[in-house]
Amino acid sequence: MVDVSTDGNITKTVGKLSIVVVAMFAFVFVVMVPLYDVLCDALGINGKTNGERYQVVESAIDSNREIRIQFVATNNAGMPWEFRPTDSVMKVNPGAANNTVFYARNPLAKDMVAQAIPSISPSRAAEYFHKTECFCFNQQPLAAGEQADMALQFIIDQDLPRDIHTITLSYTIFDVTAMAAANAPVAMR
Amino acid sequence: MGAHGPATQGLMRWVTTTNHKDIGTMYLWFSFAMFIMGGAFAMIIRAELFQPGLQIVEPEFFNQMTTMHGLVMVFGAIMPSFVGLANWMIPMMIGAPDMALPRMNNLSFWILPPTFLLLASTLFMEGGAPNFGWTFYAPLSTTYAPDTVTFFIFGVHLMGLSSIMGSINIIATVVNLRAPGMTYMKMPMFVWTWLITAFLLIAVMPVLAGLVTMMLMDIHFGTSFFSAAGGGDPVLFQHVFWFFGHPEVYIIILPAFGVVSQIIPTFARKPLFGYDSMVYATASIAFLSFIVWAHHMYTVGMPVAGELFFMYATMLIAVPTGVKVFNWITTMWKGSMTFETPMLFSIGFVFLFTIGGFTGVMLSLAPVDFQYHDSYFVVAHFHYVMVAGAVFSMSAAVYYWLPKWCGKMYNESMGKAHFWISFVGFNLTFFPQHFLGLAGMPRRIPDYALQFTDFNTMSSIGAFIYGSSQILFLFNVVRTIVAGKPTSEEKTWEGAEGLEWTVPTPAPYHTFSTPPEVK
Numbered sequence: 001m002v003d004v005s006t007d008g009n010i011t012k013t014v015g016k017l018s019i020v021v022v023a024m025f026a027f028v029f030v031v032m033v034p035l036y037d038v039l040c041d042a043l044g045i046n047g048k049t050n051g052e053r054y055q056v057v058e059s060a061i062d063s064n065r066e067i068r069i070q071f072v073a074t075n076n077a078g079m080p081w082e083f084r085p086t087d088s089v090m091k092v093n094p095g096a097a098n099n100t101v102f103y104a105r106n107p108l109a110k111d112m113v114a115q116a117i118p119s120i121s122p123s124r125a126a127e128y129f130h131k132t133e134c135f136c137f138n139q140q141p142l143a144a145g146e147q148a149d150m151a152l153q154f155i156i157d158q159d160l161p162r163d164i165h166t167i168t169l170s171y172t173i174f175d176v177t178a179m180a181a182a183n184a185p186v187a188m189r
Numbered sequence: 190m191g192a193h194g195p196a197t198q199g200l201m202r203w204v205t206t207t208n209h210k211d212i213g214t215m216y217l218w219f220s221f222a223m224f225i226m227g228g229a230f231a232m233i234i235r236a237e238l239f240q241p242g243l244q245i246v247e248p249e250f251f252n253q254m255t256t257m258h259g260l261v262m263v264f265g266a267i268m269p270s271f272v273g274l275a276n277w278m279i280p281m282m283i284g285a286p287d288m289a290l291p292r293m294n295n296l297s298f299w300i301l302p303p304t305f306l307l308l309a310s311t312l313f314m315e316g317g318a319p320n321f322g323w324t325f326y327a328p329l330s331t332t333y334a335p336d337t338v339t340f341f342i343f344g345v346h347l348m349g350l351s352s353i354m355g356s357i358n359i360i361a362t363v364v365n366l367r368a369p370g371m372t373y374m375k376m377p378m379f380v381w382t383w384l385i386t387a388f389l390l391i392a393v394m395p396v397l398a399g400l401v402t403m404m405l406m407d408i409h410f411g412t413s414f415f416s417a418a419g420g421g422d423p424v425l426f427q428h429v430f431w432f433f434g435h436p437e438v439y440i441i442i443l444p445a446f447g448v449v450s451q452i453i454p455t456f457a458r459k460p461l462f463g464y465d466s467m468v469y470a471t472a473s474i475a476f477l478s479f480i481v482w483a484h485h486m487y488t489v490g491m492p493v494a495g496e497l498f499f500m501y502a503t504m505l506i507a508v509p510t511g512v513k514v515f516n517w518i519t520t521m522w523k524g525s526m527t528f529e530t531p532m533l534f535s536i537g538f539v540f541l542f543t544i545g546g547f548t549g550v551m552l553s554l555a556p557v558d559f560q561y562h563d564s565y566f567v568v569a570h571f572h573y574v575m576v577a578g579a580v581f582s583m584s585a586a587v588y589y590w591l592p593k594w595c596g597k598m599y600n601e602s603m604g605k606a607h608f609w610i611s612f613v614g615f616n617l618t619f620f621p622q623h624f625l626g627l628a629g630m631p632r633r634i635p636d637y638a639l640q641f642t643d644f645n646t647m648s649s650i651g652a653f654i655y656g657s658s659q660i661l662f663l664f665n666v667v668r669t670i671v672a673g674k675p676t677s678e679e680k681t682w683e684g685a686e687g688l689e690w691t692v693p694t695p696a697p698y699h700t701f702s703t704p705p706e707v708k
Binding site: 006009010013014017018020021022024025027028029032033036037040043076115117123124172174175176179 | 289290353356357360361364365366391392393394395396398399400403411413414417418419422425428429432490492
């Protein structure tokens with residue numbers, strides 16, 4: 001039969017293993033989720049742009065280089081708004097500030113709130129694409145039938161790798177009316 | 190040493206039992222019931238895919254079938270079957286009187302039947318059962334999921350709990366209850382593979398629990414872990430899921446490695462070749478399983494450096510796996526081999542698992558995976574490793590130890606028939622799926638283009654053959670228990686080695702109440 005010292009050892013083993021179990025559960029929330037966000041922000045993985053407003057640094061305009069910026073607007077499934085860029089392509093010089101607007105209209109007979117989520121391709125261009133002003137920093141409410149021109153101001157970094165000639169900035173617009181009603185703060189992207 | 194039987198009789202014996210053999214038996218029967226249920230779902234899938242067009246079921250129901258088939262087979266059939274085997278065999282193999290935590294053992298089994306009843310009941314609920322695939326990617330499983338997803342989440346929590354308790358029990362048993370003289374490097378391979386598997390389970394089941402908890406919060410409590418609209422990211426789901434999911438596939442296969450490492454030496458009448466290297470290979474596979482998860486998501490849009498890392502790390506797994514395969518072959522080399530049913534299934538395992546391993550190496554290559562991703566090639570690959578791997582080795586294990594368990598011999602001809610029908614049926618089902626995948630047929634679709642018809646028809650016929658061969662298996666096992674030829678030889682098999690073959694046949698209710706001396 002199992003003697004007393006073995007019983008004690010079993011309890012010790014179970015104790016150690018239970019700590020591992022709890023630690024691994026916590027690992028998901030404490031390490032994996034924040035680490036993923038940090039890595040995506042730092043490396044521009046998934047074409048995520050830094051959610052922060054860019055602090056403008058004085059820099060010369062490189063007029064010898066021209067970068068094509070393509071704008072794409074997509075509606076998430078079930079999102080009824082009209083949503084499109086007014087310029088589908090812009091040619092810009094690195095270092096210069098550029099302005100454009102996206103057009104949105106709420107065709108429904110009810111007030112809605114939307115959130116645009118950006119993505120940049122190629123993804124390694126993401127960290128060189130600086131937004132000084134973007135409608136994606138905030139939720140966009142539109143009353144029934146209302147329309148809006150939503151502003152975007154950006155600067156392409158001088159240090160953009162030389163082999164990148166075209167950058168695509170895509171926005172997907174999501175219906176967040178329910179979330180906004182619940183007053184859930186939305187992280188800026 | 191007492192020769193007592195169970196303390197209570199009748200139904201309550203099974204509800205209240207803390208005996209490792211009783212609990213092992215219940216696990217095995219439960220997993221077989223789940224195997225039949227998951228198999229029935231597979232039959233519906235293959236019947237629908239017998240010819241193009243929609244004949245039998247609606248697409249929505251088809252999606253529920255693929256989802257439930259995967260969930261039930263992975264969590265209901267394969268995992269509990271190996272836990273059952275561990276319960277039966279580990280104490281007998283290391284000379285322990287029982288599992289270290291018998292009451293928890295009872296609980297970890299009895300959580301399972303209600304869990305799967307709950308999961309199966311969603312089929313009859315409004316909105317239907319979960320329909321988002323067994324990998325339940327967000328937002329399919331959050332924003333667009335049927336309401337029954339909450340039952341699914343609760344179910345996953347419960348089976349995670351059961352697995353974690355089972356694993357703690359196995360580790361506590363192996364670490365503390367080995368007979369005097371049974372050092373770690375003398376343990377049978379099955380015990381080793383289960384010890385490592387149990388550590389994997391303890392490491393990743395909580396991750397799965399965390400994942401479904403995040404889903405629950407997204408669905409009901411307004412968080413946005415996986416919702417891009419709220420600042421989350423659906424790709425995060427895939428990373429966390431596969432951080433669990435890749436070790437999970439080794440959780441399924443490692444005990445199977447252990448089983449064939451017991452059986453092949455018996456029928457080759459030679460000790461296992463390269464025991465030490467087997468142990469180290471198992472440990473390396475377990476370690477590597479934590480750093481290869483993103484090879485399931487090459488097409489998600491990773492940086493090239495990431496793709497390269499995961500590609501090389503994945504290819505590295507072929508090395509310890511190759512060590513194992515070569516060790517099994519070398520064990521058979523120049524052995525006095527005989528081909529009883531357990532040996533047939535074991536050789537079938539080595540052969541078919543190696544094919545699955547090769548397609549795995551193909552899939553590990555990021556550039557070509559862009560073609561194979563989410564195609565029937567992937568379906569063929571993982572059925573070669575899971576069915577021919579886990580299920581074949583489980584069948585081998587049942588034939589191998591059944592005489593020890595019940596003191597009666599199974600019918601050898603029927604066993605061999607089971608093997609050959611399964612072998613032909615299995616290959617007829619899954620080999621053509623490689624071609625379908627390469628030709629571009631995506632997985633998880635209820636209808637397909639006309640050019641895929643012939644291979645799908647073959648595959649469905651194979652599936653019906655494979656499915657019916659399991660009825661023969663059930664019949665053979667039941668017949669053995671009820672009316673098999675009694676045997677009382679301690680060593681059922683001439684070449685068998687190990688402590689489990691030193692106890693009387695059938696194995697008494699309590700074994701090794703006094704620990705044996707291992708030299």
